[in-house]
Amino acid sequence: MSEFPDDLKYAATHEWVRVEEDGSVTIGISDHAQELLGDIVFIELPEEGAVVTAKDEMSVVESVKAASDIYAPVSGEIIAVNEDLTDAPETMNSSPYSDGWLCRILPSNPSEIEELLDADTYAGMCE
């Protein structure tokens, strides 16, 4: 069964968000999402330095089965992207909450984080 770590926030579009000590947020896709997608073969990474708006597409994940848009869960500047995914996109399958992270955003409107779902609510949605 899919895992839904308690210390993360989730978007209804299946991204997770972890608030770091410096106020930035790390973003990835949920265990449930990677399971639905199946074997991931390419990831179009977001661009470092780009400014994104919450709910806008910022990346595309391609699995054998389907192409899936990844939406920015919060607005802000992309300050880091996980370049390792270029050569090893399957890391997003094997380690969605750790080595398979997608990018980090410096939020421009931290109150958006509060609007995201907690683990229980998101897990209920995925049932």
Added chain:
Amino acid sequence: MGHQTALYAKHLESGAKIVDFGGWDMPIQYKSLIEEHTAVREKAGVFDVSHMTIVDISGPDAEAWLRYLLANDVARLKDTGDALYTGMLNENGGVIDDLIVYRMASGFRMVVNCATREKDLAWMQSQQSGFTVTLTEQPELAILAVQGPQAIDIVLEVVSQRFSADDSARVSGLKNFSSVELDTWCIARTGYTGENGVEIMLPNAEAPQVWDQLLAAGVKPIGLGARDTLRLEAGMNLYGHDMDESISPLSANMGWTIAWEPAERDFIGRKALEKQRKSTDKPAKLAGLVMEERGVLREGLRVECTLSNGSTEDGIITSGTFSPTLKHSIALARIPADTQHCAVDIRGKLLPVRLVKPGFVRLGKKVFI
């Protein structure tokens, strides 16, 4: 809940993810599509394809009727057990279904697609006037496809536990597109993967035990997801995607399945096809596309085709995927016959792709240049 095959409980035992497929609850994958795909290319895999429809044809006019019903010619099946791939066409030359037909010890057997079952049966019923034939569906038979470089050796082990040494020898001596009946079983050297292997039709009641024996011998269970990536690598069509009733076999890379000779054989769709063949306006063709850059070609994407006079015309991808064997994307696309080169529109970006003959992997190896 949909129909379930005799192996439904076995799929759950192997951890299958079940989806609805043409009204049947079928395994889309067990653990990983890529692992399943690789197992078939490198070792052996087993697919439950019992959802497909088996129809036996008997009666004094069975052969004459099939020579009228099908675009390929069952008179080419010289020996008992011989099989061929064919389209069943409508009067306009559109493909109602694609199927394999076998010459059996008594009569013929057709295996048709699951999603087209009702319309196929209705069509066959409607085309019988003047012929004395009897159609018998065989829902009590399961079908196991065992495919991969080790498949035949492992199947021989299973066969030798049930049948005589002579019977095993008949299975081991099977040529491509031939089959042998052993009691209630029919074992055919056919498949949908581009690997060596067999398809076994056997009573539902025996299927779970055979399934277990195959798995115990190291054969991996393979879901419909990998079935699709394997058949696409092999350049084989999927009904409802690469062709349908609006598409001529000449535009679906099925020209080789039309038996034009003998010229006096009248089969349904012949007149329409002959007209298309004589026309100076060449029909669109089904081509292979290869994209080695990052990204995945998907069904429905627009293909911008440049013709010899420099103008452009649109084609469309009918099947596309990431090829687990080749590690890049491949597709089948319907494009103008005169296409010189083309590019695929992926999210608004035109990406150049290579045009090849449909067929990408055969016996584990890349086949196009």
